[in-house]
Amino acid sequence: MSVSVTFDDENLAELASEAVGRLVAEGVPAALASGDPTLWGPGAEPEATVRLGWLTLPLTSRELLPEIEKLVERARAENLNHVVLAGMGGSSLAPEVITTSADVPLTVLDTTDPGQVRRALEDRLESTILVVASKSGGTAETDSHRRIYEKAFRDAGIDPADRIVVVTDPGSPLEQSAIEAGYTVILADPTVGGRYSALSAFGLVPSALAGADVKELLDDAAAVQPLLSQTEGNPGLDLGAALGAAAADGRDKLVIEDDLSEINGLPDWIEQLIAESTGKSGKGILPVVGADPSGVDDELVVGIDTDGAVTVTGPLGAQFLVWEYATAVAGRVLGIDPFSQPNVAESKENTGELLDQAELPVGTPILVDGPVEVYGELPGSEAPEDLSDVLTRLLDAIPEDGYLTIMAYLDREAAFDAPYPEGASFEEMTDAWSGADPVTLRGQLATRTERPVTFGWGPRFLHSTGQYHKGGPQNGVFLQITGAVEDDIEVPGKPYTLGRLQLAQALGDQGALAKRGRPTVRLHLTDRVAGVERLLAAARQA
Template sequence: MTSVVTAGGVSVTLRGEVVAEAEAVSGRLVSDGVPAALTAKNAQLWGPDATAEAARRLGWLDLPESSRALLPDLAALVAETRAAGLDRVVLAGMGGSSLAPEVITRTAGVELTVLDTTDPQQVRAVVSDRLERTVLVVSSKSGGTIETDSHRRIFEQAFRDAAIDPAGRIVVVTDPGSPLEAAATEAGYRVFLADPEVGGRYSALSAFGLVPAALAGADVATLLDEAAALSPMLAQPYDNPGLTLGAALGAAALGGHDKLVIADAGSGIVGFGDWAEQLIAESTGKEGKGILPVVVEGPEAPGFEPADDVRRVVLGASPGGPDAAEMSVSGPLGAQFLLWEYATAVAGRVLGINPFDQPNVQESKDNTAALLRGTEEGAEPTVVSGEPVLTVGAVEVHGPAELLGGAGDLTGALEAVLAAVPDRGYLALLAYLDRSADADVAGLRPLLAVRAGRIRKSPVPVTFGWGPRFLHSTGQYHKGGPQNGVFLQITGAVAEDVPVAGRPYSLGQLQLAQAFGDLRALRSRGRPAVRLHLRDRAAGIAELLAALS
């Protein structure tokens, strides 16, 4: 059985038993008047406990029209920067402030350098590249994001050291009244204020998505046009692709299919799965419930196989056949941003959770702050992990001896981690490394998925996240979602650290504190977690890949 809903430039296709599941849920949602109530911004849709939060988090529904007010100022800013010879754009932002602009610019084929890391090696490489031609966008909703504040301070120092006035090089995007707005105004930076009634992960079509993308050369007006074409369809009870997708996602999770494996099949949109991952995981992963997005390399990649606890979605045209994905979604980027935001809000209603809060994100931040306080006296952040259980070549293995089961080599240690994943659970691979120079570490994801199938005789969903950016994304699900995850964290030696101007800590200390802080948060909840520390990054990654090959 196949069902296709096409409207507003997007198409949602459901196959097999998902069709009946989604139709049953859609029928209840229509009976409850959800489509019209959601587009009318009825904050009571998610229950009394969520009403106050939802009442100030539904501005994303207006963005296809309200964000058009930004376009004249953006055009003027682009003209000014180009006239000044500034043709390299760097974005300092985390989570919702970085993921959407990255998708927009990669899809448009224009250059945007995204800094959503605290890795000293990666930050040093970005700061030292074409500084004389660089404009920096500092993007933070709260205005107090520690990673973004550190990037701003490092760039300010670099500009001054190069006899460049930062006031002509830094553009700030933040919410009205944030501490960043006050600091930026005092420093003479250009400031764009975002809609405060839009949460970070729903902000793709707000100033957070549009300002850096426009500066880099993307056509952001077309994004708004694409979203505006879909917007009226979302109020309809029938032929509503957003309602269909949201009902399918919510029904799948209620039925025990709470892993959503995402693969691209020629959608023409680059990196959309990473954006959707944050939206879905952070919105639904709480109160022991949630939908875990698992982004894989393509429909043929390990991890895309059918499984009892999995539903699969293809971005683009899904190939047919008996193993065709249960869902496929196609359409232009601007419309897809709005489609998935709407569908995620609907799925939250189906699951009975508040899709607009992130109650478990703060704990890792608090742990990081506590660890960093010791740096004021020059101390190195520490964690209660003791000596490594095992050292092989360039890799140290830290973790509970009972979990590692007396493993004597890296293959044994990795297989012990996989064996610890419970039935219907998952493995999260979390790399606090350089996303550019250490990119090969991402190759561990498909290898671990293959090895899991061999030793367990059934698929194990394996996710991959770069630290600390996943803390603003799947980190909420890791701590607030179902108690069925096992965590493999990877840290690496820092050859040359980067000081943070005006702060008592360096980037290396901050990165380590973030890794240790999240490790503590996971272990405090009884989540099994192992840390692999690479004493030499290149050698350690090669040894890990070899252990699974």
């Protein structure tokens, strides 16, 4: 089964057709399919030269299958049925989509929240196999997870070499240290960037260990691959032309819907791919996930197996490849290098500098509203009256072409601890969880503005939409949420805890955003449960 791209918007279809005509006249389909690194201009060529390996992954990744199968057989023989993935960005988002769509369990650690990490540590450690996935080999979050699990395994009398699998690029510092430690090492294709790595070892190894059929993924991708060199009937070309032409025409807010899709969570993966690939040089496409369309002029609705201005249907493996191809095409249309991430390092560097300080410079709150402290600068000269006033003023600060983003450095599973009555129905349980979930804030604020409201869990979004926030159009308004840590976790061999790292990451990104002159406010929950409750109540009152 292949991928189909259909249009239900005559103006968009015309724009896309015109863009396809130009791309075909320029020889782009055949050139891209053959891996031509000159397609995005001289400035992008050096990076593109070493970043086009994803085009052939449906074929080249098959070489990994025997090694992966042996690993899976060993894990099953040893009853290692709790698969934990420590990885960020492209190393975690694709496996999460693959495993949730296949309905197989995978615990994903793409967080520095001590509570969320402790949940994983306390869950069946005796039957845990840990996949440590890092392209660079130096990702701070993933390095911390590895160190913490090594200690936990040793404390439990378990040899880490029997439980840790490393996926990394050849020559990375992680490869050498893993070999020295006796860990199983599976090397990924170094010519594939992180956000394009869904069909590489980064996507396949943890997914296969969890029980997903990764050969089927490659088969589905291989089925669509021949179409990507064609000038007609090329879903990647049609989709990329539509995305790029729409954005160039002012429709640069990409609302992705998947209500009817059997693929679970693909918009989250698309969000990283599109935002990090296009959000630079003051341009870009902003993906909006988990939101209803507002009907504003700068909005483009794309449906995954559901109706939109553009509808994309097809199996997951093929969708991965088509969206990657489409992103590269959209970059060409917009004059953007889709393989660089020039602003990602900024927040990382800020974090490192903060961690070197004896005390983190949290500043003085401009308002304390019960269990919520407010830090930063609000538009207007007057001090805010209360938390509701803070939220109202942030919404009022969104430009006509702008957006609000909520960035929560919290435990994204904590809402499931919310109490509910004994014998409660599923609807009652869902209401209880929703009332304790920071994600609920996105929907509450979205009802009060026509502008897009996005939500990201920190620090995971730093490896995806964080590039767009800093490198894309400077029309964002930013709301951070941090929380007090009651039960912190030491990072062995490092002079900081997870809680300190998490707060430093928030402060580092806040500094990077504030430097650009955009409204940036941090809400600190001195009591996380009560703080979320107060925040949601304030949003209802605003």
